[in-house]
Amino acid sequence: xxxxxxxxxxxxxxxxxxxxxxxxxxxxxxxxxxxxxxxxxxxxxxxxxxxxxxxxxxxxxxxxxxxxxxxxxxxxxxxxxxxxxxxxxxxxxxxxxxxxxxxxxxxxxxxxxxxxxxxxxxxxxxxxxxxxxxxxxxxxxxxxxxxxxxxxxxxxxxxxxxxxxxxxxxxxxxxxxxxxxxxxxxxxxxxxxxxxxxxxxxxxxx
Ligand SMILES: Nc1ncnc2c1ncn2[C@@H]1O[C@H](COP(=O)(O)OP(=O)(O)OP(=O)(O)O)[C@@H](O)[C@H]1O
Ligand SMILES: [Mg+2]
Numbered sequence: 300x301x302x303x304x305x306x307x308x309x310x311x312x313x314x315x316x317x318x319x320x321x322x323x324x325x326x327x328x329x330x331x332x333x334x335x336x337x338x339x340x341x342x343x344x345x346x347x348x349x350x351x352x353x354x355x356x357x358x359x360x361x362x363x364x365x366x367x368x369x370x371x372x373x374x375x376x377x378x379x380x381x382x383x384x385x386x387x388x389x390x391x392x393x394x395x396x397x398x399x400x401x402x403x404x405x406x407x408x409x410x411x412x413x414x415x416x417x418x419x420x421x422x423x424x425x426x427x428x429x430x431x432x433x434x435x436x437x438x439x440x441x442x443x444x445x446x447x448x449x450x451x452x453x454x455x456x457x458x459x460x461x462x463x464x465x466x467x468x469x470x471x472x473x474x475x476x477x478x479x480x481x482x483x484x485x486x487x488x489x490x491x492x493x494x495x496x497x498x499x500x501x502x503x504x505x
Pocket of ligand 2: 320321322323454484
């Protein structure tokens with residue numbers, strides 16, 4: 300709910316709005332109408348699991364152990380949820396440093412965007428399959444509002460390159476990242492506290 304207020308969604312209207320807040324530890328999805336949460340689902344998968352997937356990939360494929368920080372940097376640097384141009388993805392490379400799991404010695408390898416995409420796709424699909432549950436549970440009249448207005452994404456993981464495009468492709472519903480996606484929850488909580496009387500009902504509901 301805070302994410303929705305922060306994303307400046309008119310939550311009090313009868314029309315349904317769907318907000319996805321993809322964070323580090325979890326991804327939450329809610330359909331909001333008339334200031335209340337109609338359907339809500341939380342998947343315990345977020346950016347941390349995406350980082351883990353990258354680290355598991357370099358370990359399995361290259362016997363290279365990398366830390367969480369390195370994995371996160373790879374994700375933010377060249378990670379993408381959807382490859383639009385294979386040749387470009389293959390050409391986009393970064394050098395990564397880690398420790399060889401067999402010799403124990405430091406080693407550098409090159410990773411391209413296509414490989415990073417391959418490593419994170421199963422995790423992204425887990426998130427998306429969790430979110431599809433919400434769409435299935437949404438009452439038909441609100442579902443049609445959502446198809447009209449699209450899904451608003453917030454949270455750090457919504458900034459993963461092309462995550463909105465992958466979600467659009469997988470759900471058939473237009474998705475877009477909110478402005479200041481990282482700050483929506485914080486800003487929404489602030490707005491709610493400043494207008495506590497107005498939002499009292501919505502906040503206590505969620
Ligand atoms: N540009 C970016 N591209 C991809 N991922 C990003 C980007 N910027 C931040 N992230 C990821 O966003 C996640 C943090 O998001 P956020 O700050 O919304 O989480 P949180 O609110 O702390 O976690 P949670 O909501 O799970 O409690 C981290 O996994 C981080 O790696
Ligand atoms: Mg969060």
